[in-house]
Amino acid sequence: MGIIRAVNLIFDYIRHDEENNKEETNRALSGVSLDIEEGSFVAILGHNGSGKSTFAKLMNGILMPSDGTVYIADMKTNDEEHLWDVRKTAGMVFQNPDNQIIGNVVEEDVGFGPENMGVPTEEIWERVDRSLEAVGMTAYRLQSPNKLSGGQKQRVAIAGVMAMKPRCIVLDEPTAMLDPNGRAEVIKTIHELNKQEGITVLLITHYMEEVIDADRVVVMDGGQVVMDGTPKEVFSRVNELKKYRLDVPQVTELADELKQAGMDLPDGILTIEELVDELAAKLS
Amino acid sequence: MLRDITLGQYYPIDSVMHRMDPRTKLFGTMVYIVSLFIADSLLVYVAAALFLVAAIRMSKVPVKFMVRGLKSIVVLLLISVSFNLFLTPGTPIFKIGFLQMTWEGVEFAGFMAVRLIFLVLGSTILTLTTTPNHLTDGLEKSLGFLGKVGVPVHEVSMMMSIALRFIPILIEETDKIMKAQMARGADFESGNLIQKAKAMVPLLVPLFISAFRRATDLAMAMEARCYRGGDGRTKMKPLRYETRDRVAYLVCFLYLTVMIGLKIIL
Structure with a gap:
C-alpha cells in the first residue's frame, strides 16, 4: 500500500448564486483512483481542465473530496483530527513563486513551516540550514525574495516545504511561470530530492520534457485517469496522447514518424541519445 | 529599479544601536518622548540634547540622514513657532497692529521648536536603526499583553x-x-x-x-504550510535581551531619574 492512496475520488466545484443556492456544478474529478508508492517519482500530465490541479489540492486537505477518500500515510485527509498531520506529511509547492513566499528574508521564509509546527528554535535553524543546502540556495539565505529569479524563488519554496520534513511533496505546475533555465533548475532540484532524500514526488505538469525521467506517468483527461505507466509505455502511444491534446517530446515524435515511414525502430524513444544510438546501429 | 526600493528609512550599517533589541529601542524612544514633555528649563534641555547626541553617535548614522527627517515638519514648526511668538501674553517687545511679540513668547517658541526637533530626531533614530520587520516583531512582543484582552496582536x-x-x-x-x-x-x-x-x-x-x-x-x-494563527507557534529568531540591552535599560532609567530630578530641583 502506497503513501498516497486516492480511492474513487469525485470533486465538484459548486457555484452559488447570491441566495446561496446551487447554481451550477462543475465536475472536476469523476472517479479517480491512484496508489502511489513511497519513494517514487510520479508525474501527472494533463491539458488545461483535465482536473490535475484539483487532484493536487486534494492531496493535502486544501480541498476536500465531494466523494471518495484520499489517504496520506493511512490518514484520511477529510478527518479534522489529522488535517495538520496530513499537511506535515504531504508538502505542497504551488505555481506562482511570488504568492507562496511569506518571509521577507529567504531563511525566514524557509523557517515559516517549522515555526507553525511548533519546532524548537535550535531545530528550526538546523532544518533551515539543511533545506537550503539541499536546494542549493545557501548563498542567498539573507537576501530578500524579491531579488531572486523565478527559478530561485521556486527553489526557496521547495526548501520551505522540505524544512517541514514531509514524506512526500506535491508540486502543482511549479514550472509553469518560469523561463527554460528556471524550469531546468527546479526539475533538477526535485530529482535530487527524490534520489538523495528518498522523498516521494508527485509532479503535476503539462510539459512533456519534465516527465521523461519520472518512474511513472499518469495522464489525466476530463477528470479521469486515462493512461498510466512508465514514460516509455506512455510515450509509445503517440496517437493516443495527441487525442488528449498533449504533445510528445520532439524526439519521440520524430522516431514515431520515422517508424510510420517504414523504419524499424523500437517504441517509446525519449531522448536524443537513444535515437542517435538506434540510428547509428541501423546505419553501420 | 522599482524592486530595489527600501521601505521605511532603515540605514544599513553595523552599530550597537542596530544590534539592540527592538523592544529596548521602543522603550528608549518612549522614555525620551516623556522626558521632553516634562522638560521646562534650559538645563533640562541641555541634558536632553546630550542624551540625543550620544544616541546619534552610537547609531553611527550620518547626521545628514537624521536631519532629512526634519524636512517633513518644517511647516508645522513654522506655524507653531509663529503662533507662540505672537499669541503669548506677557512683556511686549514690539507691536504691529493687533500682533505683539513678547519675551515670554520668544522663550516659549524657542523651547517649543527645540522640543519638536528633538522629538522627531529621537524617533528617527528608532526607524533608522531598526528594520520594519524587527520593529513589527518588537511591537508584537511588547504589546503581547493586549492579546489577553482580545486584541489580535x-x-x-x-x-x-x-x-x-x-x-x-x-x-x-x-x-x-x-x-x-x-x-x-x-x-x-x-x-x-x-x-x-x-x-x-x-x-x-x-x-x-x-x-x-x-x-x-x-x-x-x-x-x-500548517499556519493556524499564533497559538503553539515557535520563533526562528526569538527576541532575546543581551547585556547591551540591560545596559541600555539602565541608562534610560538613569536618564529619566536625572530629568525628573532636575525638574524638581529647578
Missing part, C-alpha cells in the same frame, strides 16, 4: 509583515498595468486633478483584482 503583526513583503511586488505590478494601459491609449498625465483621478480607475481595478487573487493564493500556501 499576532494577527496584526503578521498582516504588517505580509504587507511589507508584498509592497514591492504590487508596485512592480502597478508599473506593469500602467504600461499595458498606456500601450492601449490610456493617458495618466494630462488633464486636471479630477481627470487624473478618473484616469486612475483602469489602473486600480486590475490592481485590486490581482491583489485579491494573490491574497487567496497566499492564504492557501500558508495553510498548506
